[in-house]
Amino acid sequence: MATLKLKSITCLDTAETGADELYVTFNGTKRSLPNMTPGQTKAINDEFTFEGSETLSLYENDGDHWYDRDDFIAKHTITESSGDITLDFKATSGHGVPAHYTISASVNASQTPTTALLRLKSINCIKTAESFTDELYITFNGTKTYLPDMTPGQTKMLNNEYLFEVTSDLSLFENDGDHWYDRDDFIGKQTITKTPAERTLEYKATSGNGMPAHYVLSVSITPVS
Secondary structure (H helix, E strand, O other), rough: OEEEEEEEEEEOOOOOOOOEEEEEEEOOOEEEOOOOOOOOOOEEEEEEEEEEEEEEEEEEOOOOOOOOEEEEEEEEEOOOOEEEEEEEEEOHHHOOOOOEHHHHHHEOOOOOOEEEEEEEEEEEEEEOOOOOOOOOEEEEEEEEOOOEEOOOOOOEEEEEEEEEEOEEEEEEEEEEEEEEEEEOOEEEEEEEEOOOOOEEEEEEEOOOOHHOOEEEEEEEEEEOO
C-alpha cells in the first residue's frame, strides 16, 4: 500500500479563455483543485491511498453535461515507488487543448508486512444450503477448520486465528461428508491479503448444491512482522 500526496499545481496554459476549473480522478476518487489562470502556482494538500498502480487524470470541469462533457487534459500512471515526482499534464487533442499543467507530488510506500494474522470473529447465517442446519467448515492457507452448525438468523462468535505470508483464499463449505456420490457444497470464497483491516466478508452460493446458502463472516487482519 502507498500514499500519493499532491503538493502543488502550476498552470502553463489553460483550456478555457479565462480560468480553468480543475479536478483530478485517482483510484475511484474525484477531487476538485483550485481554479487556475496562466502563470499561477497554488499549493494543494490532497492524499490518496492505493495498491499496485493507478491512473491520475486531470480534467477541466464544464459541468459534464451530455452536450458538453468535461475536458480531459492528460493522465499519468502512479506506482508504489517512493519519491518526489513532477507530473506534466498537456492536452494533445479534444477540447482540453491547449491546457498545460505540472503537478508536484510525492509517493510514500508503506512496508508490507512479511507475516499477518487472520482472525475470524463471528459468522452470521442469512440462508442455509440445507433444509435445516448447515454443518460448515472453512479452508485457508492449507488448513481446514470446522465452524459451528448454523440455522437462518443465527450469529455465532468465532475465535480462530491463522498466520500467513502470502495472499490466500478463505473458502466456505457445507459439509456433506465429501463422499464420491455427494461432494461437500462449495458456498463461496474471499481473497485475504496482508493489508491491515477489519473486514466483513459475504459468502453467497451462486451455483451448485451450495445454493441458496448465504453467510457473512466478520474478520480482522493484523500485521505481525
